[in-house]
Every structure is written in C-alpha cells, then in structure tokens.
Amino acid sequence: MGHMQESESPKLYAAREPIFPRRVKGTFRTLKWWLLAVMLGIYYLTPWIRWDRGPAMPDQAVLLDLANRRFFFFMIEIWPHEFYFVAGLLIMAGLGLFLFTSAAGRVWCGYACPQTVWTDLYILVERWVEGDRNARIRLHRQKWDLEKTWKRLLKWTIWLAIGLATGGAWVFYFTDAPTLLGQLLTFTAHPVAYGTMAVLTFTTFFFGGFAREQVCIYGCPWPRIQAAMMDEETITIGYRSWRGEPRGKQTVAGNGDCIDCMACVNVCPMGIDIRNGQQLACITCGLCIDACDSMMDKIGKPRGLIGYLALTDEPLERQGLKDKPIWKHILRPRTIVYTVLWAGIGIALVAALFLRANLDVSVSPVRNPMFVTLSDGSIRNTYDLRLRNKHGEDRWFTFTAFAPADVTLTLEGTEEFRVLVKANETKEQRLYITAKADTVAAKTDNLPVRLWITDAEGPSLPPVTDIPKAERVYKDTVFHGKVE
Numbered sequence: 515m516g517h518m519q520e521s522e523s524p525k526l527y528a529a530r531e532p533i534f535p536r537r538v539k540g541t542f543r544t545l546k547w548w549l550l551a552v553m554l555g556i557y558y559l560t561p562w563i564r565w566d567r568g569p570a571m572p573d574q575a576v577l578l579d580l581a582n583r584r585f586f587f588f589m590i591e592i593w594p595h596e597f598y599f600v601a602g603l604l605i606m607a608g609l610g611l612f613l614f615t616s617a618a619g620r621v622w623c624g625y626a627c628p629q630t631v632w633t634d635l636y637i638l639v640e641r642w643v644e645g646d647r648n649a650r651i652r653l654h655r656q657k658w659d660l661e662k663t664w665k666r667l668l669k670w671t672i673w674l675a676i677g678l679a680t681g682g683a684w685v686f687y688f689t690d691a692p693t694l695l696g697q698l699l700t701f702t703a704h705p706v707a708y709g710t711m712a713v714l715t716f717t718t719f720f721f722g723g724f725a726r727e728q729v730c731i732y733g734c735p736w737p738r739i740q741a742a743m744m745d746e747e748t749i750t751i752g753y754r755s756w757r758g759e760p761r762g763k764q765t766v767a768g769n770g771d772c773i774d775c776m777a778c779v780n781v782c783p784m785g786i787d788i789r790n791g792q793q794l795a796c797i798t799c800g801l802c803i804d805a806c807d808s809m810m811d812k813i814g815k816p817r818g819l820i821g822y823l824a825l826t827d828e829p830l831e832r833q834g835l836k837d838k839p840i841w842k843h844i845l846r847p848r849t850i851v852y853t854v855l856w857a858g859i860g861i862a863l864v865a866a867l868f869l870r871a872n873l874d875v876s877v878s879p880v881r882n883p884m885f886v887t888l889s890d891g892s893i894r895n896t897y898d899l900r901l902r903n904k905h906g907e908d909r910w911f912t913f914t915a916f917a918p919a920d921v922t923l924t925l926e927g928t929e930e931f932r933v934l935v936k937a938n939e940t941k942e943q944r945l946y947i948t949a950k951a952d953t954v955a956a957k958t959d960n961l962p963v964r965l966w967i968t969d970a971e972g973p974s975l976p977p978v979t980d981i982p983k984a985e986r987v988y989k990d991t992v993f994h995g996k997v998e
Contacts, residue, residue, distance in 0.1 A: 530728055532654060533785040535637060536647035536777075540804025544898055549625050550634055558679065558688050561686035565589075567906060571938060593902065593940075595874070599785050602863045606856055610683065613852035615743040617844045618822075619750030623736065629729050632680070632722040633783065636673055643669040647780060668830045673723045674715065682716030691936065693811050705955035727784045730797060747827040751798045753789040756832045764813060771815045778820055779803035788820055834910040838926050873909070874902040874968045877945075877989045884994045891951030893995050899943045901967075903935040917963040919955035921993060934970075947993055961993040 524557045530932055552674045565575035572579065576584040585592040585600070623630060644650045644665050656662050669873050697703035698711075721729050730737065733819050744750070758772030762766035772789070779787045781802060784795040787800050806820040807975060881894040886893055903909045912932045915923050923931060935941045947963060949955035968986045 531785070533727060534647045534650040534654070535783045535801070536805075537641060538777075538781040538804045538808070539799050539805060541802075542800030543804050545817060546625060546634065546801075550631050554635070558683045561691040562685060567690050571879050571906065572690060574690055576687065577690075590619055591904065593874070594867035595876075595902075596619040596870070597866065599863060601874065604857055606859050608865075609852055609856040609859070611851060612743050613856060615740055616745070616748060616820045616852060617849050619744060619748055619798045620736070620796070621798060623730065623734075623797035629721060629734070630783075630797065630799070632676070632718055633726050635676060636722040636726075637783070639672045639676070640669055643672070667945065670701060670719075670723070673719050677718035677722075678711065678832065680718045681711035683945075684714055685710050715810065717778065727795065730784065731795050745848065747846055749822050749824050749840065749843050750792070751788060751820065752794065752804065752823050752828075753817070754818065754823070754828075754831065756828075757788070758789070758819050758888065764786075771810065771819050773809070773813060775809055777805040778862065781805040796868045812838055822949060841948070869984060871987055872904040873911075873987050874904065875911075875965075875967050875987060875989055876900045877965060877991050879991055879994075885996065888948070891956075892948050893956040894946055897945045897947065897991065899937050899945055901933070901941045901943055902937055903937060903941075903969070905969075907937050909935055910935075912968045913945070913965055914966045914968075916966065917961060917993065919949065919953060919957065919961060921955050921956065921961075921963065924948065949993065950994060956995045957997060958993075958995045959997045961995060963991050963993050965989045965991065 525886050538540070559575065562575050564573050564574035565586075566573055572586060574586065575588050579586065583594040586587065611622055615728045629992075640650065642659065644653050653662055653665065679681050682695075682698070689707075694703060694707065723735075747976060758770040760769055761772040761774040762769040765774060778789070779785070779802075781804070782788070783799065783801070786793050786794065786795050800822075803822070804818050807817040810817050810819055823837070826843075830837055867986070876899070878900075880898060885893070886894045904912075910932050913923055913935075914923060915930070924946040925931060925933060926946070933941065933943055945965075955961050966986060966988045
C-alpha cells in the first residue's frame, strides 16, 4: 500500500517531451515574422549607427559607457547622477507590461519576448535543415546514422553562429563597435568581452534550441503573476466551445464545427491544446488561430472557432448576441489607470530631459571642522564642489556669492573666481568662504549663502563683463560662524 501511494504521488516536474511545431501561414504568423525581423534588426544593427558628438566624444549613437559612467542615446546623454531617467524608463516598461497584459493578455510573451523571438528563429533554422513537423519527428525517433548526424551538426552550427552573433551584438553596446570588432578578431580584446560573449552564446544556444517552452513554464515568473493583471474583460485567445462541441466529422448530425484535426495543437510552440481552456503555458501567439481559420476555410465553416475574445463575450455569443466593441474591453478603469501612470511618467521624463541644464554643480560643506579661525580672527568655511560640464566644448565656471552679510570667496589653486572645466568632464574644486572678524557673518551660525555659478564657452578666459553663450545656476548652502 505504501509503495502504491508513493508511486501515485504527483510529480512537481514533468520530463520534457520534445515539441515540433508545424509550419503555418496566416495573419498572426506574418505579424510575428515582421516583428521578429524588425526587433532582431534593431538589436544587431543599432551598435553600428554613428552619431557625431564632436571631438573627444564617442560617435556611437547608442552606447552604455560604463567606464566613464555615462549612457548615450543619439542626442541624449545620461550622466551618473541622472540615473533617475533609467529608473523612470524601467518603471514605464513595467507599467507598459501591466497595461498590455491587462488589455490583451500575454502579447509580450507571444510577440516580443526575447525567448520567443530567438526560439522562433531557431525553429526556422531547424525547419530549414530537418524539414517540417513530420520530418523532424521522424528524424528525432531515428537512430543515429549519417543523415541524422550531418543534419544535427549543421543545425547546431547555425544555432551557435546565431548565439555568437547575439553575444557579439550585446558587447558592442558597451564600447565602440568597430574598434571592439577589430580587437575581437585579433584576439586583443579584454577577457570580459570574450567571457560575456561565451555566456550569451551558450544561453542563446541552450534556451532557444533545447529549453524553449521550459523557460516559459518553469523559469519565467510572468505566467504566475499574469492572472493578477487580467480580468474577465481582458482580450485573450480562447476556444468557442459552444460552437465547436461536440467534436467530430461534419457528416455526423449534431457535431460542432471542430473536426478534431489537431491543427491548433500541432502548430503550438508550447505544445498545449487551447481547446482545454486557459492555461499557464499559453503565450497567446495566435498561431492556433491561423491554423484553425485555415481549416475552417477548407471545410466551408466561418472563421473564429479559435480567436481573441474576452470572458464576458462568451454568454453573449452563446445567446447569439453581438460582442462588446473592442474599445469597451480596452477602456476600463484598470487600463485607464495604467495608461495615466505610464503617460505621466513619460511626460515627466521628457520634461526633465529638456529642462535640465548643461551646467551641473554640487556643493558639499566640509563638516570636520565646521569652521577655521585664521590668524587675523577671520572665520573660514570650506566647501567641496563637483563641477560637471555637459557641453561639447570647454567652459569657464565663474563664481559669485550672495549672503545677508559680507563674505569673500577664494578658489583653491587660483587667484581668479573662475576655473576651466574640460568638455564632458567633471572637475572637483575646493572653495573657501571667509568672513572678517567681528562681522555679523563671523558671529552667526547657519548663515544662508547662495552661490551663483556662470559658465562661458571658449578655451581662452573671457572678460567678466563679456561672457558669450552663458548659462547660470545657483546652489544654496550655509556659512557657520563662531557663536560666543
């Protein structure tokens, strides 16, 4: 008895049964091919787009320059202290995923997820080398012989080449692509580049070629949380059982439109039967719709036995009533809230991007000690400045101070009130603010001080009264006097 109970206990993991999707033509398959071509084209070609940013600056349009801690996207440049732009884009991506899932189910999984895109590409290669579904099944069951060996070796070689191109394209985003390509070919690139390419080559080869649907079922968390994003108004793929059941031959009276041809199952990359209802493994790719519509055309039945619909449409269709318009399914409180949040963050990021100054200054008072008493009794405070010049040319930063009491400024290393900051660089500068003895400032704690910083263009020092193309910002700080 104990042995029987042990043998009948459910298993948490089912051994993988290989899936061999059949080729299908139709609207959704065509859409997926176009999206695949566009997305892979963007991924592989973007690092090679050039963008002139002037001397001493990278001319790559999209570059994640980790060495200098800056991100470049065409005319946009993101500095380390502006990481909130990246955080905002990540939040927008998350909200966008919630929005599209709430409105149309797992469209991301079915059309744009990298796992789906590269798996589609790998299946295309597999079909080109080994044939369509029946030929691949036969080859899979066939003993290892010359035919099976050369076909598998050819397929795996192409898969490895795609994986290598994928890893290579990824590392090109982090440094100048033409330069890195030359280094890779001459084996002079940094070991990190080779290591990254090796890891991505293997993961692409394994996930796209062998794991496939297992990644979606066991490795991806999104199927587990998609139910929280969907409700009865969400448009997703479903089987109209009230029209298709009972299944069988059309020559038998009383049978539904489904002839149980298994076309929808044979084309599914996840290997599921959509007629069994909504399932965790379904990625809503729409291929079952194409297969079923094609079969309905052949037997002279109307299309739509399998199609996009919402749960609230089912009782209406059973009664022969008209479905709700699509816009009523999409425009509902949940999707409106997601859209407002998504658009609000996007507008805020765009506004922040265009309103940000090319001159950035941070002021940090030195707290140890709070102040220094000089030999003549004057009180001096010390401040550390970080001056960021986001312009494409050298700029002079000029300093002035405004306070309720008289104070004087001194810049360390120069008698001027100006320092030169190189193009697209950050300069650290020490500033001293001094108040003479027996003045109000020298005897006041937490005296507010406003530092005004003006930048001016040019390699030579312009006169103070003639500052062309100047930009001005201010920073508030405090002056600590000696309170008796």
